[in-house]
Amino acid sequence: MALLEIKNLTVSFDTSSGPFMAVKGIDLSIEPREVLAIVGESGSGKSVSMLAVMGLLPPSATVKADRMSFNGKDLLALDPAERRKIIGKDISMIFQEPIASLNPCFTVGYQIEEVLRVHMGMDKVQRRARAVELLTLVGIPEPTERLNSFPHQMSGGQCQRVMIAMAIACNPKLLIADEPTTALDVTIQKQILDLLMKLQAEHGMGLIMITHNMGVVAETADRVVVQYKGTKMEEADVLSLFENPKSNYTRALLAALPDNATGDRLPTVSDMLFEPAVSGAAS
Numbered sequence: 001m002a003l004l005e006i007k008n009l010t011v012s013f014d015t016s017s018g019p020f021m022a023v024k025g026i027d028l029s030i031e032p033r034e035v036l037a038i039v040g041e042s043g044s045g046k047s048v049s050m051l052a053v054m055g056l057l058p059p060s061a062t063v064k065a066d067r068m069s070f071n072g073k074d075l076l077a078l079d080p081a082e083r084r085k086i087i088g089k090d091i092s093m094i095f096q097e098p099i100a101s102l103n104p105c106f107t108v109g110y111q112i113e114e115v116l117r118v119h120m121g122m123d124k125v126q127r128r129a130r131a132v133e134l135l136t137l138v139g140i141p142e143p144t145e146r147l148n149s150f151p152h153q154m155s156g157g158q159c160q161r162v163m164i165a166m167a168i169a170c171n172p173k174l175l176i177a178d179e180p181t182t183a184l185d186v187t188i189q190k191q192i193l194d195l196l197m198k199l200q201a202e203h204g205m206g207l208i209m210i211t212h213n214m215g216v217v218a219e220t221a222d223r224v225v226v227q228y229k230g231t232k233m234e235e236a237d238v239l240s241l242f243e244n245p246k247s248n249y250t251r252a253l254l255a256a257l258p259d260n261a262t263g264d265r266l267p268t269v270s271d272m273l274f275e276p277a278v279s280g281a282a283s
């Protein structure tokens, strides 16, 4: 049974100039322990699709799907209280801006322990012990002392480690990582990716990696979904995608990698003739 299965997901936003379709009929599924990358340029609807799964879109969004199930449970049929028992516990998400994702007014210890209190019902002593264990797992030195730090007292890389600690606190079955390294400098990016992959393997989680970076896709994913303007253009296992891309859009993304440069200037996606080849049409 798929861990997450989505059929025909559409998301539209009410805007001052009328409805805007950000996601146009996407199908997507991920198996337990699988790493799925969702790749595509900015604005292709990667984050919005996953925020729809998490139920984190603003009221201006209308989400429709023929199916959205997690571990066999129909997420669309659950009432908000039942859905909250799954979201943040069995499915968790980390975001691009770790410092902005943490609350500046509370210590990181409080924020981690709050997750454990709400979802796991742990008492104070259990929460503190688990918080220390989690900071150790994500590689933060002197974890007991660091629990008393506020987010602004930590580096961006450390804040992302704290976000990861919060996300894995309840042993989720599925972790969604939305551009988790984009806001970090290059050396830290590699450390955070390595940490995510280590935790995914050790904890047997499904991992959805949202990225615009084909290098990250190559290093992490088993399978890849390519999105463009809210439409799924292609889906393939990672080797097939790199060796034999089916859609012109995927070919354009690959051609824009620095390693594939042949002339003085890298081609951009819009330089390449665009003919949707696999699923859906992009306009």
Ligand SMILES: Nc1ncnc2c1ncn2[C@@H]1O[C@H](COP(=O)(O)OP(=O)(O)OP(=O)(O)O)[C@@H](O)[C@H]1O
Residues within 6 Å of the ligand: 013, 015, 020, 022, 040, 041, 042, 043, 044, 045, 046, 047, 048, 049, 058, 060, 179, 212
């Ligand atoms: N609250 C909102 N109201 C209106 N439009 C929105 C809203 N949130 C997102 N959008 C639009 O939906 C489209 C998809 O956005 P989304 O954030 O999913 O893109 P993305 O592929 O994740 O790109 P990025 O990497 O830049 O986040 C974009 O055109 C964006 O402007």
